[in-house]
Amino acid sequence: MTRPQTARRKRANGVESRQRILDAAVEIAGERGYEGTSIAAVSAKCGLPASSIYWHFKDKDDLIAAVIEGSFETWLRAVELPGEESGTPLERVTVMAANIARSLIEAPDFLRLGLMLALERRPVEPHGRTVFLQVRETAARRVAETVTTLYPDLDEEAVRTLTTYAVAGADGLFVHREIHGDTVDLVAMFELHARLLHDAARGLAAGPEDRAVPA
Amino acid sequence: MTRPQTARRKRANGVESRQRILDAAVEIAGERGYEGTSIAAVSAKCGLPASSIYWHFKDKDDLIAAVIEGSFETWLRAVELPGEESGTPLERVTVMAANIARSLIEAPDFLRLGLMLALERRPVEPHGRTVFLQVRETAARRVAETVTTLYPDLDEEAVRTLTTYAVAGADGLFVHREIHGDTVDLVAMFELHARLLHDAARGLAAGPEDRAVPA
Amino acid sequence: MTRPQTARRKRANGVESRQRILDAAVEIAGERGYEGTSIAAVSAKCGLPASSIYWHFKDKDDLIAAVIEGSFETWLRAVELPGEESGTPLERVTVMAANIARSLIEAPDFLRLGLMLALERRPVEPHGRTVFLQVRETAARRVAETVTTLYPDLDEEAVRTLTTYAVAGADGLFVHREIHGDTVDLVAMFELHARLLHDAARGLAAGPEDRAVPA
Amino acid sequence: MTRPQTARRKRANGVESRQRILDAAVEIAGERGYEGTSIAAVSAKCGLPASSIYWHFKDKDDLIAAVIEGSFETWLRAVELPGEESGTPLERVTVMAANIARSLIEAPDFLRLGLMLALERRPVEPHGRTVFLQVRETAARRVAETVTTLYPDLDEEAVRTLTTYAVAGADGLFVHREIHGDTVDLVAMFELHARLLHDAARGLAAGPEDRAVPA
DNA sequence: TATGAATGAGACTTCATTCAT
DNA sequence: AATGAATGAAGTCTCATTCAT
Structure with missing residues (x-):
């Protein structure tokens, strides 16, 4: 009717x-x-x-690239909650980590497919892989900015190291959950990740000759 | 004749x-x-x-499973260097991490292919995936044993958490290197990973009501 | 507005x-x-x-037929230069041949495409092929008329033979140039063709019992 | 049984x-x-x-190339009859021409398909086209040798011109028969072609300043 | 006068696998 | 212990064409 x-x-x-x-x-x-x-x-x-x-x-490659882009946008909408702009650095970094964990549970396609593409070493690399790496680069830059804001004492290299470690940890934890399913409390693991990153940031800020976190 | x-x-x-x-x-x-x-x-x-x-x-599945097993063994031979059995826990964990990092640079096929299989969600899961998950489980158990040995105060749950975090971090750093290639100093990143794990272990040993590493 | x-x-x-x-x-x-x-x-x-x-x-066939017609007209415009109406038969036939050679160099699509269609033996023959054959028939008739005019002594069969030979030679020389490109002096070859045709015409005019050109 | x-x-x-x-x-x-x-x-x-x-x-291209080669060999078997090695040049050239005409009636696939390929101007040229052109080159060389043998007075350029004309005429007459079918007496046309070639050879042998066949 | 979108048929080619030798 | 040949299913993609707007 x-x-x-x-x-x-x-x-x-x-x-x-x-x-x-x-x-x-x-x-x-x-x-x-x-x-x-x-x-x-x-x-x-x-x-x-x-x-x-x-x-x-145009072809399958074009389709997959569009899939990556689309699922990235879906994921972005899931992460970009207002996000508390107040609190101690540890509190803020923890809230952000939990946010990301939840978004990865809700909209995991982007990262799963992206990682699959990223791990391949095809002679002619698919367009989707390129798109994923670009998008990932964007995300990494945003992480770096946050690190710089929250821990202004860090030098450039320390920021880079921390960013790498942050992203790598996120990837690894995501993979873990993909493998073991709901038995993993992804939010809790991300909160732990946040805490360790926070400690590491403070340790690195202490200067190169004493980079270990204090006993 | x-x-x-x-x-x-x-x-x-x-x-x-x-x-x-x-x-x-x-x-x-x-x-x-x-x-x-x-x-x-x-x-x-x-x-x-x-x-x-x-x-x-027997068939393609059988071949891939054999590939996983074979490359796992190759990798095992690369990791299982004598490994210092002495030194402080931090020293020992750092040496182990560096060892693993080097092995992943030398023989990365096992993990790359395994992760690719692990990320798939095929209706009928390939035999190779199962083999990878088993092998991975074995590796994880060994990590858990080491953690228990080095940090005897930790309760079971803390060991499990730490093991998960250790393995996830390794996976994530490996992925990072696969993506960015030789520009990443994988050994250094694994050493950082070891240090943070060590700190976390000490923090978790302090008991649930004070799990954060001390300021 | x-x-x-x-x-x-x-x-x-x-x-x-x-x-x-x-x-x-x-x-x-x-x-x-x-x-x-x-x-x-x-x-x-x-x-x-x-x-x-x-x-x-209407459909692809219709389009191809229109293409044949169009490129034939283009070609016609290229051949139909005033054309000297005076001189000895040998002079006149030579000028005409050179004219045609030049037109085939300038606007070869008509003949190339036409020959391709003509060589096919498709179960249901395309409209374009029919158009080409008609157009070709028209051209052949015009050749026959010219032969009759220049060599009035020839009987009907001799005219037909000469016409066939004239057109076939033109086709063959055109094909030769399509294959070997600019290394072929198409104009010179057509002039030779004209001369041999002229000799043949005179030989044929001598009567059936002495058709060979005189030694 | x-x-x-x-x-x-x-x-x-x-x-x-x-x-x-x-x-x-x-x-x-x-x-x-x-x-x-x-x-x-x-x-x-x-x-x-x-x-x-x-x-x-390997692929369709490979198949077509093999087709060209195969049908060329079939055709070769059809042409390569013992061929009279005696008689006047005119007689010998006429017999050869009739031979070729008959072979083209019996095994026309080679030339038909070859010409179709030759007329195309594909961006990436099919392997079959190359094979055809090579094979054709071989045939042309054999014609040149025959011309040199029968008319030893001809200079190099005259041989080349005559060869070109001979092959082109054959192509053109073949096309004519493909178009008009059995109504064409291909053998008779090839014999005429032979006669004209013979006259041309004698004319060209007379020297450049008097290339036209004598009146 | 034109066109965005759709579509069934069929193009070439590769797939995993089998089987007789 | 191995392999030449075969094969049905499925792969990606292009085809000529239609139709509602």
Whole structure:
């Protein structure tokens, strides 16, 4: 009733179709990775014929890249909660870490697919990998800024080291949860990560000749 | 007379052929992941026809599992240096971490391929994934034992948390290096990781009501 | 005011669009033949969407036929220079041959594409092939008329033979140049062709019992 | 009866299968040209599945090249009759021409397919085209040798010109017959071609200042 | 006068696997 | 212990064409 002319289906709505394809692709790519994501499977899941997918995306590579971008944006919306701008550095860093942990539980496709692509060493690297690395670089820069703000005494190298360690820990914990599932309390682990990072920041601020955290 | 045409040194050496296949497969699987590793590609790289691969391995799944096992053993040989059994806990944990870092630089296939398999969520999980998870579990147990030995005051849960964090950090740092290549000083990062773990261990040993490392 | 959005010079000019499509199609058909000329390729080259091509042409066959016709007309304009109407038969036939040679160098698409179509033995013959054969028939008739005019003594069969030989030689020389490119002096070869035709005409005129040119 | 175990068909005979594929491909390629020759069509005609074709030939290009080579050899067998080694030059050249005409009627695939490929101007030229041009070059060299033998007075350039004209005429007459079918007496036309070539040879031998055949 | 979107058919090619030798 | 040949299924992508706007 509400939709009068539904008799002749397919009212040719490009934007919606594109999104349907992307949604299907995220799901499958998240399950099976780059090689495992077949156009036929995406087609079956979204209902559009394979040839229609090629109207919206140049090729499979283009589709996967768009999937990465789309799931990154979904993830960004999940992380970018207002985020307390007050409290001690430890409090603030802990809140942020918990935030990120929760976003990774809600919208994990971006990172799972991205890591799969990143670990490959294909002769000709897929476009999606490039997109992931760029997006990841952006995220890393934001982490570096936060570190600089919260621990202004750190020199440039210390910031870089801490950023690397922060991101690597996040990746590793995420992988751990992907493997072991809900038995892992990701939020708690991220809070621990935050605490250790905080201690490390204070240790590094003490200067190169005494970099170990004080006993 | 006993061996007529021994001139052609193709006297059918099963063991050698099997190894040639495995070597080729490690390389390709490391480049392209599970789906990307085609029997034809392995055949082309090792010089044996595809049907010969099926003489040595039941199917592709079996081959990949053998690849995981083989590269794990290679990696094990790289880690299991004598390893100083003396020194302060911090010293010992740092030496171990550096050891592991070096082994991951030398023989990274095991972990790269394993993580790729681990991140997939295939409906029917490949045998190789199972092998990787088992092998990984073994490694994790060994880490837990070391933690228990070095920090005997920790309760069971603290050991578990620390082990998780240790392994996750290692995974994350490894991924970081896979992405950024030689620009990352993996040994230094693992030493930092060791130091933070050491601090965390001491903090956790202090008891639940005061888990934070002292200011 | 009278023509609101004339700023965008896309005021839907049917004639121009049609020509743009034809130009693109000539180029591609000349490169790739009938089967190789895809609507998508033409669309990409002319900038108009594929569906617009179907607005101007019934189907691919129709387009190719139009291409043949168009490039034939282009070629005709190139051949139909005033053409000396005086001189000895040998002079006149030589000038004509040189004229044709030059036209084939300038506008070769018609003949190249036509010959490609003509050589095919498709179950259902494309419209373009028919058009080419008709157009070719017209040209052959004109050759026959010229022969009759220049060598009035020839009987009907001799004219037919000479015409066939004239056209075949032209085709063959054209093919030769298509294969070997600018290293071939097409004009000189056509002049030789003219001379031999002239000799043959005189030989044939001598009567059936002495058809060979005199020693 | 004669073949006992015919129950389990497909006794895996590589050589025979390869030939069956080639036979089917010659037929189809002769009908439809390069683009029109689909692997599926060849598969249907020869009875082997498409994937089997790829066991014997790297790709479609490789198949077409083999087709050219095979049909060239068939044609060669048709031309290379003993060929009278005696008689006047005119007689000998006429016999040869008639021979070639007959071979082109019997085994026309080689030249038809070859010319189709030669006329194309594909960005990336098919392997088959290259093979055709090489083979054609060989044939042209043989013509040149014959010309040199029969008309020893000719200088190098005259031989080249005559060879070009001879081959071009043959191509053109062949095309004519492909278009007009059995209504054309190809042998008679080739004999005329031979006669004119003979006259031309004698004319060219007279020296540059008097190249026209004598009145 | 044009076009964005869709689509079924079919293109080439690779896949994992089998089987007789 | 190995392999040449075969094969059905599936892969990515392009095809000519249509249709509602």
